Amino acid sequence: xxxxxxxxxxEILALAIAAEEEDGRVYxxxxxxxxxxxxxxxELFRKMQVEEIEHRGRxxxxxxxxxxxxxxxxxxxxxxxxxxxxxxxxxxxxxxNAVRKAAASMEAESRAFYLKAAQRSTxxxxxxxxxxxxxxxxxxESAANxxxxxxxxxxxxxxxxxxxRRLFVLQVVQPGLAGLMDGSVSTLAPLFAAAFAxxxxxxxxxxxxxxxxxxxxxxxxxxxGFAEALSDDGIxxxxxxxxxxxxxxxxxxxxxxLGHTMPYLIPDLxxxxxxxxxxxxxxxxxxxxxxxxxxxxxxxxxxxxxxLGGILVFLTGYAIGSS
Numbered sequence: 001x002x003x004x005x006x007x008x009x010x011e012i013l014a015l016a017i018a019a020e021e022e023d024g025r026v027y028x029x030x031x032x033x034x035x036x037x038x039x040x041x042x043e044l045f046r047k048m049q050v051e052e053i054e055h056r057g058r059x060x061x062x063x064x065x066x067x068x069x070x071x072x073x074x075x076x077x078x079x080x081x082x083x084x085x086x087x088x089x090x091x092x093x094x095x096x097n098a099v100r101k102a103a104a105s106m107e108a109e110s111r112a113f114y115l116k117a118a119q120r121s122t123x124x125x126x127x128x129x130x131x132x133x134x135x136x137x138x139x140x141e142s143a144a145n146x147x148x149x150x151x152x153x154x155x156x157x158x159x160x161x162x163x164x165r166r167l168f169v170l171q172v173v174q175p176g177l178a179g180l181m182d183g184s185v186s187t188l189a190p191l192f193a194a195a196f197a198x199x200x201x202x203x204x205x206x207x208x209x210x211x212x213x214x215x216x217x218x219x220x221x222x223x224x225g226f227a228e229a230l231s232d233d234g235i236x237x238x239x240x241x242x243x244x245x246x247x248x249x250x251x252x253x254x255x256x257x258l259g260h261t262m263p264y265l266i267p268d269l270x271x272x273x274x275x276x277x278x279x280x281x282x283x284x285x286x287x288x289x290x291x292x293x294x295x296x297x298x299x300x301x302x303x304x305x306x307x308l309g310g311i312l313v314f315l316t317g318y319a320i321g322s323s
Contacts, residue, residue: 001080004116009126012117013063015074016130017056019113022076023106024052030099041099048103055133062129082109111137171241173294175228175249177287182224183256184283185310187216189317191261195273196321206272210264217257225250259283284310 007015027049034042063071076082114134121127194212198204229246260283263275284306291302 003080010067011074014072017059018075020052020056024049107137175245176252177290179224179249179252180256181287183220183253185313187257188313190216192317193321204269206264206267206269213261217254221250221254224253
């Protein structure tokens with residue numbers, strides 16, 4: 001990598017041209033990535049892409065006047081001091097907040113580059129152009145705000161907020177809820193079967209149900225995580241990155257089982273079982289609330305579905321452990 005201070009005026013202009021072309025393509029990628037779910041914001045970035053194309057045209061005209069047609073390929077990653085950017089095509093799906101933060105970072109970096117480049121330029125015309133572009137980058141954010149005010153109306157914001165909520169439900173709530181339900185319910189039978197079986201022994205051991213619950217929770221988390229990650233790549237369904245969903249689902253599955261496993265760290269087995277039952281009731285109520293809040297499931301239906309299933313699984317564990 002070359003230090004910025006070692007670049008000649010020709011190399012600075014070539015770098016500026018390449019940077020403007022890259023920024024324009026990035027804004028275009030933002031626009032395309034947001035087009036389906038956030039069309040108004042996509043239009044905002046499309047307009048910003050046009051501005052970057054205009055900047056590149058001005059730089060290219062000045063370069064051609066001074067140095068001719070050939071432009072050496074000098075990119076940001078060839079020069080020390082620029083931020084490393086993750087390629088847009090690796091960021092799927094695109095989120096509004098992440099994209100707007102990335103755009104703000106790009107504008108700030110571009111302005112700093114033009115100011116420093118203008119200080120090093122010996123040609124008055126080039127220095128003036130670089131200074132004007134620095135000012136343009138400084139006003140880019142306010143210009144974007146003006147475009148945003150025009151393009152992204154209150155009605156559009158409501159629609160985009162609803163789209164964000166829908167994507168959050170698809171990409172986070174659904175896999176997390178599926179994991180929490182599986183972890184909270186499926187581990188009841190082995191955990192309480194072990195607890196009631198241990199209680200029948202001459203020397204009840206609280207570690208026995210704890211180890212069973214721990215193994216069941218972690219095992220279920222691993223199984224559910226892989227199952228979720230491999231079930232859908234998210235391309236057609238819009239459910240996001242599969243491994244992110246898998247991690248969310250697996251973690252919530254393990255957490256759902258560990259919630260009522262941890263009480264068995266209490267040495268007194270009867271007390272531990274009582275606390276575990278209370279924790280299960282809280283977990284089932286929480287799952288019912290999440291289903292009602294994010295999945296629009298009526299309270300009564302959500303409670304019946306979850307609580308009834310939990311009771312049946314608990315009774316299964318009780319019957320097996322007490323037999």
